[in-house]
Amino acid sequence: MKLTINGKEQEYTGEEDRPLLWYLREDLKLTGTKFGCGVAACGACTVLVDGEPTRACMTPAASLAGKKITTIEGLDTPAGKAVQAAWQELDVVQCGWCQSGQMLAAAALLTATPKPSEQQITDGMNSNICRCATYHRIRGAVARASEIMG
Amino acid sequence: MADTATFSPSRRLVLTVMGLGAAGFAVGCSAGNTTTAAAGPVTQTALGDYVRIGSDNTITVYLRHIEFGQGVSTGLTTIVAEEIDADWSQMRFEHSPADDAKYGNPAFGGVMGTGGSTAIFSSWAQLRAAGASAREMLRQAAAAKFGVDASDVLLVKGKAEAGGKSASYGELAAEAAKITPPDAARLQYKDATAYEFIGKERDSSKGFGRLDSADKVSARAQYALDYHPEGTLTALLARSPKFGGKVASFDDTAAKAVKGVTDVVQISNGVAVVATDFWAAKKGRDALKITWDDSAAETRSSDQIFADYKKLLAKAGHDARKEGAGAAALRGAGEVITADFEFPYLAHAPMEPLNCVVEYKPGEAAVIHSGSQMPTADKGAAVAVLGLKPEQVSIVTMLAGGSFGRRATQDADLMMEATQIAKAINGKAPLKLMWTREDDIRSGKYRPMALHRMTARLNRDAIEAWGDRTAIQSIMAGTPFMPAGAADLSSIEGGFDIPYAISNITADVHWPTSPVSVLWWRSVGHTHTAYAKEHFFDVAAKKLGKDPVAYRRELLAAHPRLLGVLNLAAEKAGWDTPLPAGKFRGIAVHHSFSSYVAEVAEVSVKDDGTFHVDRVVCAVDCGIVINPDIVRAQMEGGIGYGLSSILGEAVTLKDGAPVQTNFFDYSVMRMAQMPKVEVFIVPSSEPPSGVGEPGVPPIGPAVANALLAATGKTYAKLPLGTKA
Numbered sequence: 109m110k111l112t113i114n115g116k117e118q119e120y121t122g123e124e125d126r127p128l129l130w131y132l133r134e135d136l137k138l139t140g141t142k143f144g145c146g147v148a149a150c151g152a153c154t155v156l157v158d159g160e161p162t163r164a165c166m167t168p169a170a171s172l173a174g175k176k177i178t179t180i181e182g183l184d185t186p187a188g189k190a191v192q193a194a195w196q197e198l199d200v201v202q203c204g205w206c207q208s209g210q211m212l213a214a215a216a217l218l219t220a221t222p223k224p225s226e227q228q229i230t231d232g233m234n235s236n237i238c239r240c241a242t243y244h245r246i247r248g249a250v251a252r253a254s255e256i257m258g
Numbered sequence: 259m260a261d262t263a264t265f266s267p268s269r270r271l272v273l274t275v276m277g278l279g280a281a282g283f284a285v286g287c288s289a290g291n292t293t294t295a296a297a298g299p300v301t302q303t304a305l306g307d308y309v310r311i312g313s314d315n316t317i318t319v320y321l322r323h324i325e326f327g328q329g330v331s332t333g334l335t336t337i338v339a340e341e342i343d344a345d346w347s348q349m350r351f352e353h354s355p356a357d358d359a360k361y362g363n364p365a366f367g368g369v370m371g372t373g374g375s376t377a378i379f380s381s382w383a384q385l386r387a388a389g390a391s392a393r394e395m396l397r398q399a400a401a402a403k404f405g406v407d408a409s410d411v412l413l414v415k416g417k418a419e420a421g422g423k424s425a426s427y428g429e430l431a432a433e434a435a436k437i438t439p440p441d442a443a444r445l446q447y448k449d450a451t452a453y454e455f456i457g458k459e460r461d462s463s464k465g466f467g468r469l470d471s472a473d474k475v476s477a478r479a480q481y482a483l484d485y486h487p488e489g490t491l492t493a494l495l496a497r498s499p500k501f502g503g504k505v506a507s508f509d510d511t512a513a514k515a516v517k518g519v520t521d522v523v524q525i526s527n528g529v530a531v532v533a534t535d536f537w538a539a540k541k542g543r544d545a546l547k548i549t550w551d552d553s554a555a556e557t558r559s560s561d562q563i564f565a566d567y568k569k570l571l572a573k574a575g576h577d578a579r580k581e582g583a584g585a586a587a588l589r590g591a592g593e594v595i596t597a598d599f600e601f602p603y604l605a606h607a608p609m610e611p612l613n614c615v616v617e618y619k620p621g622e623a624a625v626i627h628s629g630s631q632m633p634t635a636d637k638g639a640a641v642a643v644l645g646l647k648p649e650q651v652s653i654v655t656m657l658a659g660g661s662f663g664r665r666a667t668q669d670a671d672l673m674m675e676a677t678q679i680a681k682a683i684n685g686k687a688p689l690k691l692m693w694t695r696e697d698d699i700r701s702g703k704y705r706p707m708a709l710h711r712m713t714a715r716l717n718r719d720a721i722e723a724w725g726d727r728t729a730i731q732s733i734m735a736g737t738p739f740m741p742a743g744a745a746d747l748s749s750i751e752g753g754f755d756i757p758y759a760i761s762n763i764t765a766d767v768h769w770p771t772s773p774v775s776v777l778w779w780r781s782v783g784h785t786h787t788a789y790a791k792e793h794f795f796d797v798a799a800k801k802l803g804k805d806p807v808a809y810r811r812e813l814l815a816a817h818p819r820l821l822g823v824l825n826l827a828a829e830k831a832g833w834d835t836p837l838p839a840g841k842f843r844g845i846a847v848h849h850s851f852s853s854y855v856a857e858v859a860e861v862s863v864k865d866d867g868t869f870h871v872d873r874v875v876c877a878v879d880c881g882i883v884i885n886p887d888i889v890r891a892q893m894e895g896g897i898g899y900g901l902s903s904i905l906g907e908a909v910t911l912k913d914g915a916p917v918q919t920n921f922f923d924y925s926v927m928r929m930a931q932m933p934k935v936e937v938f939i940v941p942s943s944e945p946p947s948g949v950g951e952p953g954v955p956p957i958g959p960a961v962a963n964a965l966l967a968a969t970g971k972t973y974a975k976l977p978l979g980t981k982a
Contacts, residue, residue, distance in 0.1 A: 123517070126537045134535050139484035140477025142659070143536075144609050145695040149921040152609055180477040195475045197462040199887060202895055203327030204474030205481065205609035205659025233929045237921060239609045239660050240327045241898020243932035245891070 109173040113138070114182025120169050128172060129153045129164035132179060140180035140208045144237070151236030154209035155179050161216045161235075180208035186257055187218040194253035202240035210236050214250050223254055303431035305392035306439060307360045308385060309338060310352075315416060315428030317344050320354040322361035323372040323381070324631055325470060326608075326658035326665070327895070328950040329888035330377045332469045334385055336884050337378075340455045341389025341448060342396075345415040346466050348427070353655035356633035371632040373666050373778065375851035375948020378884055382946050390445040392434070396427055399434035450882075450943075460887040468888070470657070482656040483613045483692070485627040490615065490688040491520060492536050493679050494543045497528040497701055500914040502555040502773025505529060505548060512545035522546070523682035527671075530679045536692060556773045556914040560707070563911070564600055567709040567729035567770065571598075575727060575768035576745055578754035587762030588725045592717025595801060597794060599712060599974045601786040602908035603916075604705035604779055605698065605924060610659020612672045612693040616640075618685035623650045628673070629658025631665035639670035643677040662780040662899065664703060668737035671703070699924045700916045704909055705779035706731040710753070710790040714798045715762075721798050721813075723762035726753050726790065731776045732769040748778075752850055752955065753787030757820060758795070758813040774911070780899055781951040784850040785958075789904070789976070792846035792959030797972050806845055806963060807833050819879050820847055822940050823856040826877035830938050831858035840864065841872070844963025846956040852947035854879040854940075857897065857956040859933070861964035867981040869968075871901060871933040871961055879940035881947045889949050890937040896953020897935055902927030904958040906977050 111118045113136065122131060132138040132155075141164055144152030148163035155164045156178040178185075183192070191214045194200075201207050210233065217224060217232035224232065229250045238246070301313040310318040319338045325331040331351040339349050354361045362368035364384075365376035393413060400418030401408040403425060411420045416427050450456070460467045473479040498504065508529050510522040518538025523530050531542035558566070574585070588594065614628035624644055630636045633653045640651045658665055665672075676691035683689065693701070713725035730749045734740040746769065747754065754765035779785060799809045807828045814820045824847045828834075837843060840862050847856040860873040876893045883889055906925035910917045918924040962973040965982045 123537065126535075130536050133484075134486060137486070139480075139486070142610070143483065144611075145921050147695070147920050147922065150609070150695075192475050196467070196471050199460055199462075199468045199471050199891070201327075201468065201471055201474040202329070202891060203609065203658065203660040204470065204479055207474055208477050211475070230929050235928075237609070237926055237928060239607060239662070239899070239902075239926065241895045241902065241927065241932065242891075243898060243927075243929040244894045244935050246929065247932075 109170065111169065111172050111177060112175065113177045114179060122169060124170045125168050126170070127165050128155070128167045128169040128177070131169040132164060138179050138181050142205050142208055144206065150206070151209040151213060152206045154212045154236065156212055156216060159216065159219065161213050178212070180212060183212065183215060185215060185219065187253070188215040190253040190256040191215045191218065191249070193256055194249040198245050198249045198252060200242050200245040200249045202242055206236060206238045210238065210246055214246070214253065217250065218254055218257060222257055224250065303435045305395055305431065305434055306388050308388040309342065309392045311427050311431035313428050313431070315348055315426045316350050317342065317348045317416070317427065318350040318352055320361070321351055322354045322363065322370060323377040324353060324629065324655050324658055325351070326629065326631070326661045328377070328892060329468065329885065330372070333378050333884045333888055334381055335469055336455045337382065337385040338389040340453055341386050342393045343413040343415065346455065346464070348416045349469060351469055356630070356637045356653040356655070358634050369632070370634045371666055373631065373663065375853070375950045375952065378946045379852060379948055386447055387442055387445055390447055391439050391442070394440045394445070395434040395437045396430050398437045399430040400425055403430065403433065457883050457886065479657055481610055481659055482615065482627050482629045483610055485615050485656065486690065487615070487617070487688045490690050491532050491534060491683070492539045492690045492692055493530045493532045494539045494692060494694065495525070495528050495530045495675055495679070495697070496543050496546050496548055497697065498550050498555065500550070500552050500555040500557065501702055501775065503550040503552045504554070506551040507549045509547040512547070513542040516542040516545055521683050523679060525675060525678040525682065527675055530682070532679065532683055532689070540694070552914070554773065556911070558914060559912050560602065560910040563707060563772070564709060568598065570729045570768045570770060571709065571711045571727050575729070575766040577766050578745070578747055578750060579763055579765040581760070582762035584762060585725060585764040587723035588713050588715055588764065590715060590717070590723070592715050592722060593801065594713065594715045595798065596711065596713040597797065597972050597974045599710040599786070599790045601708040601789070601976050602910060603707050603774070604903055604907050605909055606662040606664035606703070606779055607698060607924065607926060608658070608660030608662055608664055611695055611698045612664070613691060614672055614676050615688055615690045616676050616680040617688045618644060618677070618680040620685050624677070625652045625654060626673070626676070627654045627656055629661070629665055630655045631658070631661055632667070632670070635667070635670045636673040639673040640677045643674060644681055663778040663782070667703060667777060668739060695920045699909065699918050699920060702775035703777035704774065705785055706733065706776040708786045710786065712790055712794040714794065716798060716801055719802060721760050721802070724756065724758070724760045724764070726750070726756070726765045727767070728753070729768040729770055731772055731774070733776050733778055733782070735769060748783050750787055751783035752848060753783070753791050756791055757817050757849065759816060760813065780896070781850055781954040784848065784951070784955040785903070788846065788848040788850070788955030789958040789962065792848065792956065793962040793966070793973060796844065796963040796966055800966060800970070810847060819854045820849060823847060823854045823877040823879050826938055826940055827856035827858050827875050830877065830936065831860070831875035833858065842964045842968040844960045844965070844967060846959035846963060848955045850952045850955055853881070853949060853952040855893070855952045855956050857960045859957065859960035859964045861961060861968065863965070863968045863982045869965065869980070869982045871931070873934045873936070874957065874960070876935065876937045876953065877940060878937065878949070878952065879942055880949050880952070881942050881944035883939055884946055886939055889939055892949040893937040893953040894935045896951065897957045898927060898932055900954035900957040901931070901933070901961065904961060904976055904978055905931060906979070908977050
């Protein structure tokens with residue numbers, strides 16, 4: 109079956125129940141999408157499926173025929189670019205492992221809500237765990253990305 | 259000494275391993291604005307053990323510490339950049355190879371490793387010398403090239419200039435490498451007033467910031483789990499559900515029937531399923547049927563362990579401190595107060611679970627990619643298991659997705675397991691051992707459970723006697739880190755050495771044992787001692803009717819650096835100003851890893867009893883500040899990590915097995931619980947000290963003290979949960 113990943117069509121021939129995460133990482137070498145928990149509890153594996161934040165660790169690749177999948181490697185929307193610029197401007201990252209998922213969640217939030225309130229930022233980002241606890245800077249960076257978007 | 263290696267620029271941003279004998283790799287890193295590498299191969303020239311200069315005019319600093327978020331890739335590089343007179347855009351970093359002789363940590367007796375917040379503290383003198391030495395070699399090379407006296411050469415922003423001539427460091431490196439390094443004792447260092455980088459604020463408009471930001475934001479950064487050479491087989495290991503259990507027998511029929519499973523092998527820690535990919539390995543492991551021999555296993559539940567600890571506390575333990583009359587002074591005139599503080603096991607839970615990749619050629623060599631926090635121990639384990647010579651084993655240190663202590667173990671557990679599996683399959687393919695999150699939460703190496711019995715006798719308007727008796731498993735005993743028979747005072751560091759001027763102090767400790775494995779967890783003994791000490795201090799102060807800040811000032815008169823952070827935090831938090839109804843403040847101050855931190859927590863308590871930490875004001879004194887923004891980041895992160903643990907984290911045992919499994923029941927903090935954090939740094943000319951850990955200890959007691967102010971209760975059982 110055909111999947112569209114970062115604008116490129118891919119032929120998926122793997123197991124029916126194999127999560128998208130492992131197809132991305134092991135087969136396509138798109139290692140920006142990270143493994144964190146395997147049970148959709150931490151958000152490290154967040155990708156966008158038709159623009160919606162989705163946990164790649166529990167979503168079978170075979171369930172995504174015809175869908176548009178965006179990973180960190182293909183995040184080139186205005187919101188995505190603003191998020192990445194803000195993340196770097198504020199030096200949000202520490203270990204960095206969760207940050208692809210954080211940035212995809214932020215891009216989805218800002219696409220839907222370009223001027224989020226503080227509470228909307230928290231609500232939009234609360235599913236993504238960061239053990240380095242960079243939450244304080246993530247909040248600031250989402251707000252900064254909103255400014256960059258104008 | 260001209261150790262020259264050639265890199266292909268097209269591969270500069272990816273892992274580069276030059277054959278099985280080589281180690282060291284480039285983690286692509288750029289200072290904001292990535293420059294396109296010039297065409298043709300880039301030649302790297304070593305000027306000493308720590309500095310390499312590229313023909314593309316980059317300066318690469320070898321890190322003997324791993325970058326796992328704490329910022330060493332920027333901090334250590336900054337020290338060299340300053341002394342070598344670089345332009346920040348030139349600076350790069352690489353993890354050094356595993357080589358104690360060159361890259362041992364002086365703070366660890368020369369063993370390579372990262373921990374104890376020692377990176378900056380132990381590298382300051384060494385990297386200043388490395389930068390200054392390389393600078394003088396470049397100066398000599400420029401003098402020869404220009405035909406001028408060395409004293410006439412001006413070095414600025416990665417260039418040498420004299421008499422209208424100019425040459426980049428990249429152009430001078432090959433000649434500089436031929437010059438005898440200057441006598442280390444006679445090196446001249448830059449005056450602090452001339453610093454361009456040290457102590458300077460992040461400035462994104464100039465591209466001055468974290469060196470690992472750009473690659474982490476773009477996801478080009480390479481971690482161990484991202485290393486996946488063609489044909490890699492993935493292994494998952496089934497370990498005993500109870501600590502100390504052994505495999506009695508197993509049936510792998512169903513596991514071997516899973517498509518993609520190639521091997522099932524028994525090793526010392528359990529049964530490994532090896533497969534073509536993660537998903538097949540997971541299904542294979544799920545299908546294993548194992549009978550465990552629990553005859554030597556832990557079988558108690560957490561409540562029973564605490565009950566056993568309470569029995570221990572009836573008797574005196576190992577004496578760690580006696581001031582005045584010691585324990586005898588806990589009886590006498592006045593009021594005696596006491597509380598038992600209970601701390602659970604904690605998992606480190608770094609976001610990237612443990613993993614490594616072993617490429618093994620039997621009898622010949624092994625290359626191991628790992629987020630190695632202690633390369634010496636890891637290499638030793640690999641050498642022993644694989645039966646190779648040390649020079650045949652290379653550890654390639656990758657970026658790691660957090661650690662908090664978990665990647666530095668007494669027994670190199672990850673490496674032992676991975677190399678045993680690689681050996682069992684005879685090195686037929688690159689072998690990746692992965693830990694799932696369940697493995698991470700359930701397989702031990704926890705912050706030990708601890709029970710502190712705090713006692714104070716209050717008399718004549720003062721704490722007249724203070725007692726702290728603890729039961730806790732030792733992290734160090736029986737490991738190579740501790741001589742036999744020595745007392746492991748890291749168990750109670752920060753507690754037995756309480757700095758308050760109290761006339762009578764006693765501290766003693768019991769070290770019960772258990773098959774449950776325990777490990778240093780960000781700030782080690784301070785994770786619980788600071789809580790017990792600082793919260794019980796406020797309990798006593800409240801009984802005495804004393805203000806927590808004023809009373810600390812009185813008893814810390816002999817400790818100017820503790821006083822400094824106490825006063826700064828109190829001032830910035832507006833300690834003496836009233837708060838709106840429903841809001842309460844608590845303060846705590848603590849010394850750990852040679853640094854001093856005070857934190858004030860502002861907590862709101864609702865009518866239904868739920869509470870939220872709204873704001874934390876932090877003051878830190880860590881000596882000379884290399885990078886203030888990274889100091890702030892480490893305080894923010896330390897506060898978040900510590901707060902997460904005291905609010906919701908616990909691994910509890912039922913009949914010897916952990917109850918928790920993953921992030922839905924091992925509850926770590928999310929954004930909604932994260933307070934606003936303000937960090938203030940005390941200016942200092944003392945040598946730099948650590949920041950990775952010292953932000954953690956004060957937050958728990960600061961929050962507990964705010965709750966005490968709200969309710970008058972003692973908060974002695976952790977985690978606190980959601981209600982005051």
